[in-house]
Amino acid sequence: MRPHPVTGRLFPSPVPPGTGWPEDPADAGTPVATTVPAVVDLARAAGDVGELDARVSVCRACPRLVAWRESVATTGRRASFADQPYWGRPGxxxxxxxxxxxxxxxxxxxNGTNRTGRMFxxxxxxxxxxxxxxxxxxxxxxxxxxxGxxxxxxxARIVAAVRCAPPANRPTPEERHTCGHWLDRDLELAAxxxxxxxxxxxxxWDAALASARRLGWTVPRPKPRFGHGAQAELVTADGHPIRLLGSYHVSQQNTFTGRLTEAMLDAVIARL
Structure with missing residues (x-):
């Protein structure tokens, strides 16, 4: 059995070859955010992407999300993954x-990132x-x-508006706002x-625009509307232009119904 690095709960081991969790970005000295002000402070103080990812990976600032992600990882696993270890932490x-x-x-x-520890x-x-x-x-x-x-x-780098798996895939506005401070620092470091x-x-789309505004970037007004292929031109505080493009989410609800096709996704990514 392998102990969860934050909760101490035990997960099955050994991990089958070529599978399992990514190398843990956090260690015993990584500070853990348990409140919104702590998220703000720890995000702003992250000196690089590695330090930011480590702090994200042990965040416990949203009690509902912490309870859900850990319950799925311990007692609520999908039957087809019952013999696999779950990450059970923010992605x-x-x-x-x-x-x-x-x-x-x-x-x-x-049962995706919450299981494997890697986004998408x-x-x-x-x-x-x-x-x-x-x-x-x-x-x-x-x-x-x-x-593995x-x-x-x-x-390219992949992040998320919310870093923990939410019940029914629906984070609350408060959870989105709290996690937005991690995204702020991602944008700052990447800018x-x-x-x-x-x-x-x-x-x-909304998370990216909100982070840009909090960072003092120039964002068009009125607020640019989301849509597949929508585009907005953002400008950082030092005058660097950044293009924001929108795509329908790659959820099964969109891909199975044909609302989003491979050709549609490719066309948007080609504009990046």
């Missing part, structure tokens, strides 16, 4: 630490976004199924070389 960002493109998703899936990994949404990033030249392979599968992203952002879904 840190993944990809290039100095990206030209930042992808902003909604939140981890309960282990569920059908990840099958779509990583395949598209591979076709565009950002990903080293077209799929992402476990942390060898995937590398070049020029010097950032060319564009891809917001997956309306929540990712």
């Amino acid at each position: 840190p960002g993944v990809g290039d630490p100095a990206p030209r493109v930042l992808v902003v998703g909604l939140a981890p899936a309960a 990994t282990g569920d059908r949404s990840g099958d779509w976004i990583y395949a598209a990033l591979y076709r565009a030249g950002y990903a080293s392979q077209p799929d992402s199924w476990a942390a 599968d060898g995937l590398k992203l070049t020029g 010097p070389g950032l060319r564009s952002m891809l917001a997956l879904g309306a929540i990712g």
Whole structure:
């Protein structure tokens, strides 16, 4: 059995070859945010992406999300994954630490990122976004199924508006606001070389705009409306332009119904 690094709960081991969690970004000295002010302070003080991801990965500031993600990881596992260890923590960002493109998703899936520890990994949404990033030249392979599968992203980094799996995939406004402070720092750290952002879904779009405003970036008014292929031009505080593009989320609800097709997703990513 392997102890959870924060809760101490035990998870099955050994992990099958080529699967399991990513290398843990946190250690015993990583500070843990348990309140909103602590999230603000710890996010602002993160000196680089590695330190930010470590602090994100142990955050406990939203009691409802903490309870849900850990209950899924211990007693609520999907039957098909019952013999696998679950990450059960917030999902840190993944990809290039100095990206030209930042992808902003909604939140981890309960049996996806919450299980594997890597954004958009282990569920059908990840099958779509990583395949598209591979076709565009950002990903080293077209799929992402476990942390040990060898995937590398070049020029792109993936984060989320909310870093914990929420019940029914619906974070509350308060949870979105709290987690937005982690996103603020992601944008700040990426800004010097950032060319564009891809917001997956309306929540990712709104989160990106809200973070840009909090950072003092110029954001068009009235607020740009989300839509597939929507575009907004943002300008950082030092005058650096960044393009924000919108895409329907790569959820099964959209991909199974044909609301989002591979061609539609590819067309938006090509504009990045």
